[in-house]
Amino acid sequence: MLRVRFAPSPTGFLHIGSARTFIFNWLYARRNGGTMILRIDDTDIERNTQASLDSIVEGLNWLDLGWDEQYRQSERLALHKQVAEAIFQKGWAYHDFTPAETEEGEKPRLGAAWLFHAGMRELSHEESDRRAAAGEPFVLRYRVPRDIVEDVRFTDGVYGEQSKSTADIEDFALLRSDGTPTYHLASCADDADLRISHIIRGQDHLTNTFKHILIFRAAEVAAPEFAHLPLLVAPDGTKLSKRRHGPVVSVTTYRDAGFLPDAFINFLCLLGWSPKDDREKMSRQDLIDAFSFEGINKSNAVVNFTETDPFDPKAVWLNSQYIHAMPLEELAQKLLPVVCASGFSVDPSKMLAIAPLIQERIKLLGDVVTVADFFLVDELPGYDTAELIPQKGDLATALKVLERAREILAKTEFNHQSLEEALRAEAGRLGIKAGQMFQPIRVAVCGRKNAPPLFETMAVLGRDTCLRRIDQAIQKLQS
RNA sequence: GGCGCUAUCGUCUAACGGUUAGGACGGAGCCCUCUCAAGGCUUAAAUACGGGUUCGAUUCCCGUUAGCGCUACCA
Structure with a gap:
């Protein structure tokens, strides 16, 4: 049975890189008839927040892909400790009584010193137990073999054959001095218990995988398959943060x-x-x-x-x-809440009439507010009067056009075809180009030079609104 | 510093030894056109560098350089 998991830690909002990891896991599960598991990796009590958890779930819900099972690591601590204890009992881990480093004093620990703290690996069982029983704090560390050097190997689904010498793997922590599990331990214990078959995660975990394989080995369970994903980075090449x-x-x-x-x-x-x-x-x-x-x-x-x-x-x-490929009804329905959220009010039937006029003019749903604003307000926001004057025309042309337009609009049937025929004919009579005829009207009606096609737009706006706005434009020109 | 990973147009990528190195976004230009879009066409733009292997390297190997990651009692 193929089982994959997405395991975010709730220390911030849902990151687009995390979302992609979720998607790839989901795709792999759905492609192969497997099970998608959401596991909240909340072992870092210091940094976890409820707000972050909510935001992650909210983001995943928006994606609307869904998952089949859900777990929370903080509810599984007993399992983690049990696995840690078993590893310790088998001799694969030891108590390290070295006090936690006091921040700043971080020295580069040259040579092999970074691999483990001197003296701790060799503590006798008796002394180790005695000091632990006496209440001395310790970290449970993995006992990476030192007498023989071995290459830890695995085949990554994306990166292929991977290997790393145990000589380059430090004695990493399994349990913190407060007894809580580290990420490595909790993650592996849960992956084993949940019978995860494929771990698909960010490439930042590629080198951690060697440690995880060591943990699976000590826990005497088969390691799952691994596939690491290349990271998403910012234009400057750094990891998104x-x-x-x-x-x-x-x-x-x-x-x-x-x-x-x-x-x-x-x-x-x-x-x-x-x-x-x-x-x-x-x-x-x-x-x-x-x-x-x-x-x-x-x-x-x-x-x-x-x-x-x-x-x-x-x-x-x-x-x-x-958006271009979307049925108009669906588009209108998705646009409605966006428009309302911006403080406009519009009824669904009008939204449906507007939708075809802006479908090819918006790239994001939010663009509706800037592209269709003049449909949504009663009073046009102010605009530059000079825009009413057409190319190669003057103020007199603009006035003439608007006055004729008002007359025509007042009596013409208000649909695309009739309006276009009447206005084009008028342009001919005035001896000007159609474009010179339409620009003043467009600006008067829409409040700007760039807008959806004029006749459909006016048909949606309606006769009253169009006449009123043309009157206002004429006044602007005369003042 | 140590270890690991990576390297094709500005960006996302295709080409798994033999191509005029292909596509997309973005850019430029043209067409269409009542403006803006949309659409169509055209165009500029890349194999990091140096060695090998080979009849032949974007492709395989080594080195250099660069970037990224890990190197925590974070995940």
């Missing part, structure tokens, strides 16, 4: 800007993975069908954001592709 890069690394930032979950998932999948053909836009099912470790790259992938542009252009483009 909240501290350095701000909210652009949070999944909720993408959600709030109006990314569609499918587009976001699609984008993340294309970072460090390729279907090996030219496909870019891929549905969940496409991704499931195409996913394999073969397609995963080995080098880190840059998420291309800047100070002025928080989102990778490719993510934005992909999102626009999803």
